[in-house]
Amino acid sequence: MDRRRFADWSLKVGIGAAIASAIPGVLTLRGKARSAATKAVEPGDRLVFALGQNAGQPVTRGGFSQNEAVLAYPEGKSDNHENLVLVAKLDPAELGPPLDMTGTAEGVVAYSAICTHLGCTVRFSEEPMDAAPFPHIHCPCHSALFDPRHGGVVMGGPAPRPLPQLPVRLNDKGEVVVSGPFTSPVGVKA
Amino acid sequence: MSIGGWVTGRLGLDRLRAKYLGKPFPVHSTFFLGEIALFCFVVLVGTGMYLALFYEPSAASITGGAGPMPLAYASIVAIDATPFGALVRRMHHWAAQLMIASIVLHLMRIYFTASYKKPREVNWILGLVLLGATIGASFAGYLLPYDQFSVTATAIGYGIARSVPWVGPALADYGFAGAFPSPSSVPRFFAYHVVWAPLALSGLIALHLVILLKQKHTEPAAARAVRAPADAHLIEGVPLWPQQASLMAVLMLVVIAVTAVLSAFLPVHPSAFYGPPQPITPEVKPDWYLLWVYGALRLIPGGLSFRFLGATIGSEAIGAMLVPGILALAIVLVPWLDRGTSSLYYAESPTASPRRLAFGLAVVTLFLALSLAGFGAELGLGVPVLWVITLAAPLLVWWGSYLLAGGRRGAGA
Numbered sequence: 329m330d331r332r333r334f335a336d337w338s339l340k341v342g343i344g345a346a347i348a349s350a351i352p353g354v355l356t357l358r359g360k361a362r363s364a365a366t367k368a369v370e371p372g373d374r375l376v377f378a379l380g381q382n383a384g385q386p387v388t389r390g391g392f393s394q395n396e397a398v399l400a401y402p403e404g405k406s407d408n409h410e411n412l413v414l415v416a417k418l419d420p421a422e423l424g425p426p427l428d429m430t431g432t433a434e435g436v437v438a439y440s441a442i443c444t445h446l447g448c449t450v451r452f453s454e455e456p457m458d459a460a461p462f463p464h465i466h467c468p469c470h471s472a473l474f475d476p477r478h479g480g481v482v483m484g485g486p487a488p489r490p491l492p493q494l495p496v497r498l499n500d501k502g503e504v505v506v507s508g509p510f511t512s513p514v515g516v517k518a
Numbered sequence: 519m520s521i522g523g524w525v526t527g528r529l530g531l532d533r534l535r536a537k538y539l540g541k542p543f544p545v546h547s548t549f550f551l552g553e554i555a556l557f558c559f560v561v562l563v564g565t566g567m568y569l570a571l572f573y574e575p576s577a578a579s580i581t582g583g584a585g586p587m588p589l590a591y592a593s594i595v596a597i598d599a600t601p602f603g604a605l606v607r608r609m610h611h612w613a614a615q616l617m618i619a620s621i622v623l624h625l626m627r628i629y630f631t632a633s634y635k636k637p638r639e640v641n642w643i644l645g646l647v648l649l650g651a652t653i654g655a656s657f658a659g660y661l662l663p664y665d666q667f668s669v670t671a672t673a674i675g676y677g678i679a680r681s682v683p684w685v686g687p688a689l690a691d692y693g694f695a696g697a698f699p700s701p702s703s704v705p706r707f708f709a710y711h712v713v714w715a716p717l718a719l720s721g722l723i724a725l726h727l728v729i730l731l732k733q734k735h736t737e738p739a740a741a742r743a744v745r746a747p748a749d750a751h752l753i754e755g756v757p758l759w760p761q762q763a764s765l766m767a768v769l770m771l772v773v774i775a776v777t778a779v780l781s782a783f784l785p786v787h788p789s790a791f792y793g794p795p796q797p798i799t800p801e802v803k804p805d806w807y808l809l810w811v812y813g814a815l816r817l818i819p820g821g822l823s824f825r826f827l828g829a830t831i832g833s834e835a836i837g838a839m840l841v842p843g844i845l846a847l848a849i850v851l852v853p854w855l856d857r858g859t860s861s862l863y864y865a866e867s868p869t870a871s872p873r874r875l876a877f878g879l880a881v882v883t884l885f886l887a888l889s890l891a892g893f894g895a896e897l898g899l900g901v902p903v904l905w906v907i908t909l910a911a912p913l914l915v916w917w918g919s920y921l922l923a924g925g926r927r928g929a930g931a
């Protein structure tokens with residue numbers, strides 16, 4: 329190999345190595361979860377109030393009345409925003425497919441509270457409105473509308489997918505307990 | 519010997535003076551829009567440097583007077599608790615708003631006078647990048663107070679990043695340092711906002727200005743009528759030193775005075791009023807310069823989606839990426855879409871080309887109509903009505919301005 333070829337090759341190898349050595353640096357940019365409270369929800373988790381004076385207390389069947397909803401987290405996992413769920417108590421006679429009926433108990437249903445459009449926290453409202461003359465879930469950000477009686481299907485607005493349902497049951501103390509995984513991926517999907 | 523003469527002698531400033539300080543600047547009030555943006559940036563750097571002395575970039579929870587709250591939020595509330603701190607915070611905010619507003623007006627001035635033509639396409643693109651970088655810097659700054667409003671706004675940004683086809687989730691997690699809201703996001707955004715963005719902006723601004731010096735200003739269209747064609751390359755204006763420099767100094771003081779007066783009377787982003795972040799989402803609208811994206815997001819129905827190269831482009835990606843992307847691309851390509859002859863020396867009158875005028879006004883109307891769609895609920899207008907307005911208004915404006923500027927005559931000839 330002559331000197332010119334050698335210099336040429338060293339240059340190329342050097343540039344390649346410099347680029348390759350930057351990759352681990354770029355990979356560190358992805359943040360790391362820091363606390364145990366960021367674990368994902370699992371069957372068997374109790375749901376606890378996310379807000380208000382009862383924050384951290386278990387959500388029970390007697391804790392809220394029909395056509396009311398609360399925001400809840402699986403107990404001890406409140407640092408993972410994707411665990412935020414909306415637990416509503418509806419008229420059992422009105423529930424219907426595509427709702428997973430085995431994941432409801434006495435009209436109590438739970439949905440991911442993260443809007444499938446761009447991730448705002450959705451709200452429950454029992455005020456009938458034109459587009460939804462029944463208790464509904466809506467998003468304050470771009471007005472997506474979901475039907476909590478029927479598996480969280482989209483009734484209007486820009487949301488591309490139904491709200492994922494979180495199957496729940498009631499334990500012997502009347503507390504709301506998670507009985508299965510979310511029925512679809514939570515939040516915004518690419 | 520005078521002090522000035524002494525310095526000049528040591529540093530060889532005579533040559534600098536001869537070469538640059540005599541540069542003529544055409545005087546026209548709209549030529550100051552870019553300078554206003556520059557001075558807003560100076561105010562931002564100044565006020566930002568003050569805020570950075572007190573701000574604590576951490577989402578860690580501390581126990582404040584009203585229960586636990588993030589450290590970042592508490593430090594902002596503490597800044598606001600002193601009259602001077604509150605004033606500086608507001609000035610930082612107002613200067614950011616004014617900077618974006620003046621860049622937008624600057625851009626419109628360049629467009630409507632056709633000053634983007636060859637060889638100035640380079641600065642057209644750079645100017646657009648500057649606008650994007652400024653909005654990006656603002657977006658990063660928005661999170662810093664870490665109140666409920668900030669966290670909601672950034673969460674939507676995170677959602678938008680996630681919705682990007684193919685790479686969304688990775689892009690979002692790399693950019694926001696983990697799933698937002700994550701405790702790592704605050705220091706990450708602080709670094710973006712305080713180090714990366716100002717450095718990038720300074721570099722881009724410097725480049726923009728060096729290219730301007732090299733290529734020289736266009737002159738107002740009126741100059742063409744009074745100048746012999748052989749003298750077209752001459753520029754009539756005031757020299758950089760001392761006339762233009764003193765005009766600039768006055769303008770800079772006016773910008774500072776205006777931000778100070780606005781800040782004294784009009785509060786912006788009252789963090790203590792919004793309160794620390796909570797899992798619920800308040801009713802929020804973005805700042806005025808992003809209202810059009812917000813409007814587009816509300817208009818695209820959830821059912822709209824298509825598949826492209828293995829990715830599903832859903833309503834959220836259409837509203838947040840595709841529509842803004844197409845609009846941005848159309849604006850970027852303006853110098854190449856305009857097939858009119860280019861003049862190296864003169865700007866044109868806005869009505870010189872009916873086609874350019876009509877296109878520009880139609881795009882402005884489209885932005886306004888999309889922004890209006892962001893207020894549909896408040897105005898009692900349903901999505902179908904807003905769709906009609908969004909499609910019809912720009913077309914009507916296009917057609918009307920084309921005819922008024924004599925477009926049909928031109929086409930018939």
Ligand code: HEM
Nearest residue numbers: 562563566567569570573607614656659660662663716787
């Ligand atoms: C060297 C330059 C800069 C520094 C050191 C700086 C520093 C800061 C700091 C420490 C904060 C948090 C304090 C607060 O929220 O009041 C902040 C917030 C903010 N900054 Fe900057 N900044 C700089 C430039 C900019 C630029 C160029 C823009 C945009 C054009 C900008 C827009 C904002 C916005 C919108 C906020 C939110 C402020 C608030 O909510 O009060 N900053 N900046």
Ligand code: FES
Nearest residue numbers: 443445446467470
């Ligand atoms: S985030 Fe819920 S509608 Fe856009």
